[in-house]
Amino acid sequence: MESTEKVRHSEDRVFVRRIYIENFKSIKHLELELSPGVNVLVGPNASGKTNILEALDFLRKALIDHAGRIPYAPHIPKYWSGKDLMYSRDPSKTIVLGLTLEHYHIAKGEEYITCRQTVDFKAYFRYSPQLDTLVPFRYRVEIEPEITVVDVSLNRIRVETMIDVIEKLLYEKMTNLLVGIEVESQGLLKEFESKYVKSGDHYIYEAEVKFSEPLLFFHLFPSPFTMCTFERPEVVCITVAPTPSQRQPTLIPVVSGYCEEYGKKPIVLGFRVEDEETFPTLFELPREALRRVIFIRHPDIGALAEPKPYQGELRLDERATNLASVLLALQGVRGGVPEDISDALAKLFPGLSIRIRSHMGRVALMAEENGLELPPPNIPDGAIKLLAIMTAVELKPSILLIDEIENSMHAKMLEYIVDRLNSLGIPVIVATHSPIVVDLLEPHRILIVFRDSEHGTYVERIEEPEKLYEELKRLGIALSDYVFYRLTYKES
Structure with missing residues (x-):
C-alpha cells in the first residue's frame, strides 16, 4: 500500500x-x-x-x-x-x-x-x-x-x-x-x-x-x-x-x-x-x-437472589444468572462500573445504585436506594433487565439477540433502550409483542414473521416503508396499529 x-x-x-x-x-x-x-x-x-x-x-x-x-x-x-x-x-x-x-x-x-x-x-x-x-x-x-x-x-x-x-x-x-x-x-x-x-x-x-x-x-x-x-x-x-x-x-x-x-x-x-x-x-x-453472539431472555430473578461462584467470565448467559460475576469482571477491565450502565440507572432509576458483594469466591448483585441497602430479592425486576441489556452492550457483541424485550419495562425504559440499541453499529434482533416497541422504530426495521404448513416460518418486510410512514402520519394511525391489526392479525 x-x-x-x-x-x-x-x-x-x-x-x-x-x-x-x-x-x-x-x-x-x-x-x-x-x-x-x-x-x-x-x-x-x-x-x-x-x-x-x-x-x-x-x-x-x-x-x-x-x-x-x-x-x-x-x-x-x-x-x-x-x-x-x-x-x-x-x-x-x-x-x-x-x-x-x-x-x-x-x-x-x-x-x-x-x-x-x-x-x-x-x-x-x-x-x-x-x-x-x-x-x-x-x-x-x-x-x-x-x-x-x-x-x-x-x-x-x-x-x-x-x-x-x-x-x-x-x-x-x-x-x-x-x-x-x-x-x-x-x-x-x-x-x-x-x-x-x-x-x-x-x-x-x-x-x-x-x-x-x-x-x-x-x-x-x-x-x-x-x-x-x-x-x-x-x-x-x-x-x-x-x-x-x-x-x-x-x-x-x-x-x-x-x-x-x-x-x-x-x-x-x-x-x-x-x-x-x-x-x-x-x-x-x-x-x-x-x-461474540449474545442471546438474552428475561432474567431469572430467582437465580440472581443467590450468590454465585466468581468465574471471571466476560460472557452473559441468556437468563443473566451470572450477571454479578460478569459485572465484576467488567469493573476489573474498565476500572469501575462502565459509564453507560451508571448513566442508564441514574436516568431510569434515580437514587438507585448497584454494587457487587464478593465473599469467599462468591459474588452477589446488591443495590442501594437513597442510602437503604436492598438485597437481591428487593431489587426491581426492571432494573435487573436494564442491567442485563446494558451489560450485554458493554461486552461488544457481533450481534445481539433479545427475546421479549418488553418484559418488566415501561414505555420510558423501552424508549431509552431502543434508542441506545439503535445507536450501535451492530445488528440487534429483537422479538416482541409490544406495540410500543414497534412505534419507536421506522417501518424498514419491522420484520413480520408468519408460519404456514407449506413454507414453515417466513419473514416479510413492509413494502415501500417511507411511503407507508407518510401515509400513516397523514391518517393519524400508529405504525403498531397497521402492523398488528392489518398485517399480523389479518394474515394469521
Whole structure:
C-alpha cells in the first residue's frame, strides 16, 4: 500500500450483514438481511420469532462453546434430543446455519482509507443416532463472490479460486511478511500450479483429510500460517493445515478486499502477523463473529437472589444468572462500573445504585436506594433487565439477540433502550409483542414473521416503508396499529 508510512492508526470492524437458516425447528428456509441497530421481529404466537434467535444461539454453542467437548451435545439443556431442533423433527434432514460478514479495515492518518471484503460462512449439521445429537459434518467459506471458496467435509477439503485473478496477481512481485524479503512470484506460481488444476475458469485443489465430527470446527483455522503480499493489485496467501497433527498445508489464495480510493482494485489490508488475536485473518472472522453472539431472555430473578461462584467470565448467559460475576469482571477491565450502565440507572432509576458483594469466591448483585441497602430479592425486576441489556452492550457483541424485550419495562425504559440499541453499529434482533416497541422504530426495521404448513416460518418486510410512514402520519394511525391489526392479525 503506497500510503503505509502515512497511516498512524487502523482498526477493523465486522458487520453481520445476513443470516441463513435452513431446516431448523419451524424454519424450512430463511435468509434475512440485517441493518445496524434494531431489527424487530413481530408476529403471532408460535410463528417462529424465537426460533430465529435460537438458531444463531445454537450455531455459537455448537461451534464455539461445545467444540472439543465430550459428550458433544450443544442442544443440552434446552432440548431433550437433537431431533427437537430439526424441521418437522425429521432426522434425515440437514440443518444449515450461516452468516454473511462484511469486514471493514479503516486506516487513519494523513489519508483515510476504508477497505471492505465479504465473507460468507455456512455450517452443515446432521443428526447422529449414536449420540442423539446434531454434529457438524461440513463447512463452506466464500471470500468475495466466487473469488475463493473453501469447502471442507469430513474426508475432503476443496478449494476453488478464479484463474484470471490468480494469474494476474501471482505475476507481481511479493514480499513475505514473516521474513521481510522479496522473492519472485514465479516460484509461488509454480508451487500454486503444482497443487491446483485448471477446470473451466477456476483453479481447483482437492485433498483427503480426516475429521472427527464434533471437532470439525475446532480445527478450522489452526496456526501456524504464513502470509504473502504483492504490489497492487494484491493478494494474501494463507497456508493452513487440515488438522494440527497432520500439518499438510493447503495454499489458499485470498483477495483481501476492495478499496474505493483505488478504483475498487483488490488491495492487501496490512495483516499484523504478530497480533493475530486482535487482527484476525479472513478465515478466522466467522469464528470470531460467532464467539461474540449474545442471546438474552428475561432474567431469572430467582437465580440472581443467590450468590454465585466468581468465574471471571466476560460472557452473559441468556437468563443473566451470572450477571454479578460478569459485572465484576467488567469493573476489573474498565476500572469501575462502565459509564453507560451508571448513566442508564441514574436516568431510569434515580437514587438507585448497584454494587457487587464478593465473599469467599462468591459474588452477589446488591443495590442501594437513597442510602437503604436492598438485597437481591428487593431489587426491581426492571432494573435487573436494564442491567442485563446494558451489560450485554458493554461486552461488544457481533450481534445481539433479545427475546421479549418488553418484559418488566415501561414505555420510558423501552424508549431509552431502543434508542441506545439503535445507536450501535451492530445488528440487534429483537422479538416482541409490544406495540410500543414497534412505534419507536421506522417501518424498514419491522420484520413480520408468519408460519404456514407449506413454507414453515417466513419473514416479510413492509413494502415501500417511507411511503407507508407518510401515509400513516397523514391518517393519524400508529405504525403498531397497521402492523398488528392489518398485517399480523389479518394474515394469521
